[in-house]
Amino acid sequence: xxxxxxxxxxxxxxxxxxxxxILAAWYVSDPTFRVYSKxxxxxxxxxxxxxxxxxxxxxxxxxxxxxGWHWRELPGERGEVNTDSVGLGDVQYTWTGNQVTVTGLHTxxxxxxxxxxxxx
Numbered sequence: 225x226x227x228x229x230x231x232x233x234x235x236x237x238x239x240x241x242x243x244x245x246i247l248a249a250w251y252v253s254d255p256t257f258r259v260y261s262k263x264x265x266x267x268x269x270x271x272x273x274x275x276x277x278x279x280x281x282x283x284x285x286x287x288x289x290x291x292g293w294h295w296r297e298l299p300g301e302r303g304e305v306n307t308d309s310v311g312l313g314d315v316q317y318t319w320t321g322n323q324v325t326v327t328g329l330h331t332x333x334x335x336x337x338x339x340x341x342x343x344x
Contacts, residue, residue: 261274283306285303286326288341
């Protein structure tokens, strides 16, 4: 391999590595990257995420996010279900407009109301 070709090859490899690192950092910085479960609304505008921060913590929290440049959590209180050391089970999501019903061993409903998340 000629020296000029070798230099070009190394530069292309470095540029590719930088692009991969930037994409990986963007993906991992998504606030819904490490969640227990998640589902997007049919129109792709909202995402519901079930969060279980610590395996010994007996509760699951529910949050609604809005798509933008990156997912952004909507203001308002997160929903919460205390499980008393029983898992959430198989999580099912039912979307109706801006409302989602999350069913596992427990059922909780969240909706977007005036730009905020509201859970019942």
